[in-house]
Amino acid sequence: MDLADVAHELYALPLAEFTAARNARAKRARSEGQPLLAKQIAKLPKPSTAAWAVNVLARRRREELGQVLDLGASLREAQEGLDPAAMRALGRERSRLLAAVVRDGREAAGELGVKVSDAAAEEMEQTLHAAMADPEAADAVRSGLLVRTLTGSGFEPVDLAGAVAVPGALPEPASPPPAQQRPARGAEPEGTETPRTQRADADAEARARDRAQREAEQREAEESKRREREQAETDLADAEQGLAESEAELAEAQAQADTASARRNEIADELDRLRRRIDELEEDLAAAEREGAHADRARRLASRLAEQGRRAVQRARDRLAQLP
Incomplete structure (x- = not known):
């Protein structure tokens, strides 16, 4: 199992379970002799709430998300073909579909x-809007591995730096065909005068692009601050989680040390008791030996006296036998 497989497992989990599951998975990789993989897993960032909700769409509402991204492809085609009517119609459909899919998410x-929250829902919509405008952003959204939300004006590539947990898990972007091989839909032959209404639409589109550009720059600045704040919050949560795990390991080690110390004291007390008992038994043995020696002397004395008594009885019997 590689990093991408682990990431797909982790980013599919409920948001509250992410940090503990990531740390446990890194610990498991270390125990299995995969230190590099363990280090990579430990560095996987916790997604923001909005990014996680978009990942949920990629896994649980794949069909609805596909409709949004397909509509984005149609919009890009209409823009490349300079088809204002199609762009207006698709734009109205985009607003309706984005709102519906965000509700689904x-x-x-x-x-x-x-x-x-409503604020996170707005970030979800911005992310989907960016994915509709940029094929690479669409691939990032489809991956289900977003760690932050996306923003895009539709005129510049979406910044995906640090947006995907495992960038290598995304497909390589396809190179667009040369411009000369992609004639714009509805383009007039060279030398044909553009109608006035088409020029007016082009001017309106240009003004809209300028306004969108300014709004996108403002959103990007706000998004950058928000990402910094979320990253700081994520780092704090990870540090607190690491501290909690370290304190739990310390408590476990302290409990083991206390148990070992109590056992050591118990054995030491038992040894002291046995030593005192040995001293008592040695004293009892010495006393028993003294008593034994005394008894032995008394036995020898009694034996001599008994022998003397037997000889006296025998002499008395002899004298008695000699009398008439």
């Missing part, structure tokens, strides 16, 4: 016990 997140 909030509902799916709620099924997993996470309430997505």
Whole structure:
């Protein structure tokens, strides 16, 4: 199992379970003799709430998400073909579909016990909007591995730096065909005058692009600050989790040390008791030996006296036998 496989497992979990599961998975990789993989797993960042909710869409509402991304491809085609009518129609459909899919994402997140705030829902919509405008951003959203939300104006590539947990898990972007091989839909032959209405639409589109560019720059600045804040919050949560695990390991080690110390003291007390008992037994043995020696002397004396008594009895019997 490689890093991408582990990441797909972790980013599919409920948000509250991510940090503990990541740390446990890194610990397991170390125990299995995979220190590099363990280090890579430990560095996987916890996703923001909005990014996690988009990942939920990629896994639990894949069909609805596909409709959004397919509509984005159609919009890009209409823009490349300078088809204002199609762009207006698709733009209206985009607003309706984005709102519906964001509602689906909030509902799916709620099924997993996470309430997505209105602010996070806006970030979800910005991310989907960016994915509609940029094929590479669409691949990032489809991956289900987002760690932060995306923003994009539609005129510049979406910044994906640090947005995907395992960038190598995304497909390589396809190179667009040369411009001369991609004639714009509805383009007039060279030398044909553009109608006035088409020029007006082009001017309106240009103004809209400028306005969108300014709004995108403002959103990007706000997004950058938000990402920094979320990263700091994630780092704090990870540090607190690491501290909690370290303190738990310390408590376990202290309990083991206390148990070993109590056992050592118990054995030492038992040894002291046995030593005192040995001293007592040695004293008893010495006393018994003294008593034995005394008894032995008394036995020898009694034996001599008994022998003397036997001889006296025999002499008396002899004298008695000699009398008439």
